[in-house]
Amino acid sequence: MxxxxxxxxxxxxxxxxxxxxxxxxxxxxxxxxxxxxxxxxxxxxxxxxxxxxxxxxxxxxxxxxxxxxxxxxxxxxxxxxxxxxxxxxxxxxxxxxxxxxxxxxxxxxxxxxxxxAWHSQYAAGVPVAARALKGEAVTSLTMLWREDVRKYHPGQQWIWQPGGFGVFDPAINGFSILNNILDEPLLVNRVSMLFPANRQTPISAEVLFHGDDRKAILDWRGGDEDEWKIQIETASGKSVRLMEGGAQLEIDGAPRSLPPRSEYRAIYEDFADVVRRRCSKIDRDPLRIVADCFLAAERNAGDDFA
Amino acid sequence: MxxxxxxxxxxxxxxxxxxxxxxxxxxxxxxxxxxxxxxxxxxxxxxxxxxxxxxxxxxxxxxxxxxxxxxxxxxxxxxxxxxxxxxxxxxxxxxxxxxxxxxxxxxxxxxxxxxxAWHSQYAAGVPVAARALKGEAVTSLTMLWREDVRKYHPGQQWIWQPGGFGVFDPAINGFSILNNILDEPLLVNRVSMLFPANRQTPISAEVLFHGDDRKAILDWRGGDEDEWKIQIETASGKSVRLMEGGAQLEIDGAPRSLPPRSEYRAIYEDFADVVRRRCSKIDRDPLRIVADCFLAAERNAGDDFA
CATH class of the missing domain: 3.40.50.720 (NAD(P)-binding Rossmann-like Domain)
Incomplete structure (x- = not known):
């Protein structure tokens, strides 16, 4: 039915x-x-x-x-x-x-x-990256999440208001991926946030995680192009690189051929299953990571956002 | 031994x-x-x-x-x-x-x-207040936590640095009490924080919780005297008032006679039990409440703290 x-x-x-x-x-x-x-x-x-x-x-x-x-x-x-x-x-x-x-x-x-639903967890490269990293010890991790807020949130006010998360609204997608592909927990250590003087949420941030050389660079001011990248190196010499928010994947420098995949179609396939089997599917960790960032953050004031 | x-x-x-x-x-x-x-x-x-x-x-x-x-x-x-x-x-x-x-x-x-260890949970009035509120529906809750930071944290820098919590360092004591005495969860709704322009953590805050008329007023600037008070009214007409951080208690306007109690002596009695029985005693909710406050907060800049 x-x-x-x-x-x-x-x-x-x-x-x-x-x-x-x-x-x-x-x-x-x-x-x-x-x-x-x-x-x-x-x-x-x-x-x-x-x-x-x-x-x-x-x-x-x-x-x-x-x-x-x-x-x-x-x-x-x-x-x-x-x-x-x-x-x-x-x-x-x-x-x-x-x-x-x-x-x-x-x-x-x-x-x-x-x-x-964390849509980025449904990106085509994410399950493949998770398999590649199974049992691997991470030696270096860089997440770069850069986009232009004007492009993805045109005219939206809630993202700048208290509770709107600012640049952590897109960045939580990257955290939701990391949480899926790492064999270790992602623990916030030190955070620096930049708040436009006329806004209540940060426009950029740098997050250092516990463990050596694990960081996330978040920027909502945009650049030449959008970048939603995760690069991970492991003790065994493996290199895993997710690009385009998880849609593209390279392992050891070689691009992996991935089936085209709609994140939201996959989400609704899972939701049909959740409803019919009456079995919840819950991941609270990405939100916990963002809460820890706000709790630990050094706050810096920047120029007005216009 | x-x-x-x-x-x-x-x-x-x-x-x-x-x-x-x-x-x-x-x-x-x-x-x-x-x-x-x-x-x-x-x-x-x-x-x-x-x-x-x-x-x-x-x-x-x-x-x-x-x-x-x-x-x-x-x-x-x-x-x-x-x-x-x-x-x-x-x-x-x-x-x-x-x-x-x-x-x-x-x-x-x-x-x-x-x-x-949440020392305020060991204040003499707390278990008595908890018994009085068992099964009661709260209609009004006000927590007032006011003290002079200069008196309790003389010369300490970490409280003003990222991760130092600011006024939420004392206020978490009040949250730890509320968490112990209420028959309902304490859910952060809206928060306003005041940051001294030259400090990284808030010196005062107002927290509105979900549900009608539930709030906490936190102030680290001090006043005529320290005030660590919780006042709760219930649907059945009961009034419960904790003062001096839980050391004094009034129920329906009448002071309760409480045994003198050292919070830290009681903590170490419990810790001996934890160690000998090898049974952990963990409450993470007060920290979760503070994390939610920082996540949801409206931030306002105040005068320098000198």
Missing amino acids: TLRIALIGFGKIAEDQHLPAIAANPDFELAAIVSLNRPSHIRCPVFSTVGDMFAGLPGGIDAVAICTPPVPRFAIACEVITAGLPVLFEKPPTATLGELDYLIALARLRNVPIFT | TLRIALIGFGKIAEDQHLPAIAANPDFELAAIVSLNRPSHIRCPVFSTVGDMFAGLPGGIDAVAICTPPVPRFAIACEVITAGLPVLFEKPPTATLGELDYLIALARLRNVPIFT
Whole structure:
């Protein structure tokens, strides 16, 4: 039977990624959208609130995907989990670790499956890199995450507001990959953040992890081109290089041929499985890494962001 | 048999609290101090590093208490847990959640008991308040934590450096109490922090928790007097008021007579139990609450702190 799904929050990521992934997946049928703005080109029912949707949708729904900014998610997730609906969380799942731990406990109590989707973990190179690094001792790790915030978050204000994470919003994707491919935990040691004088979240950062020569360089000011790279060297002399956010992979300098893969189609395949088997799929570590960065950070003030 | 204990880190809290608590407890004998400064009035062996202590102490030791500032703790704890020694952590146990989770896992793997000591949880009024609030629905909660940083951290620099927590260093004591006495989780919602322009950690903050009318007001600038108060009202009309960091308690306006109690003597009684029964006692929630505060915070710049 097709799963009737509601998209809660209808911004750029919902429209660019969730909508086509749902349309391409025969397990799902888009039953409703919950959004304060009414998208004109969408044919399914649109409601302003989750409560309105529950009241107004005669056929009911079987699952939801939450794609709002992080801060309002907690109240929404409490409401839908309490109503017994399986939840897919766009990343990051919540604004705080306490909220996530509470929702995990609530979902267990109610026997409702939830899924913290980290889309970069579904990039084609990630499982191959994980196999290559199995049992290897890392001697050097550099993550470089550089993009232009104006390109990926045009006009968005929430990313600059408290709880919006700033450059850690894209960087959490890199952390979610590292967390998947390393045979050791990623532990924040020292962090330096640059805050535009007129913004509440950092525009760039450098993160040093425990262990020798393990670092992440994050930059939201852009450059000649986007770079989402991870380079890892190991004690046995192996070199693993993920590029394009995990879509491209080189091992020991040789490019690996990877099947083309849509991260979001793979996410919805997994979510169908989570819903049908009623088995949660939860990874809270990327959010913990970001929380540790903010806890440990040296804060520097930079120029205004315009 | 007496437990030979080493104090690692010998600052104000070690000298004021740990030393007399160890001296008063027949289960323990102070075997060594690890400190970069050699305290002149101490009769036991003093070493500069944990490695020097292992090499230099013929009789060995049975347990350690780590009282350094938070940032260097992780490396020290890895070393002593790997050596099989039970650890008492002065609060906060580590500088990050990732470090704490790693040490918990390491201690489990090595079958070494560890103890995250939150001294305010040992204040005389705390267990009585917890019993009074059992099963009660909170309708209002105010935590007021106000003290003069100059009085309690004279000349200390680490509290102002990244990872030093600022006003959350004392406030984590209040959070550790709330975590003990509430029948519901304490979830950070919105936070406002004030950073002196010349410091890396906040000097004051306001924390709003999820749920109506639950807040913490933190102030390190001092006032007429120190105030470490928690006031809780419940749906059944009960009023619970903890003062002096939990040492004084009023229920429904009536002061409760409490036995005089030394928090640190009670801590060392529990630590003896942890060591002898080889059973860890771990609470990571107060650190999680502080991490969530830094993750969610609105940051405001204030005057220089001089």
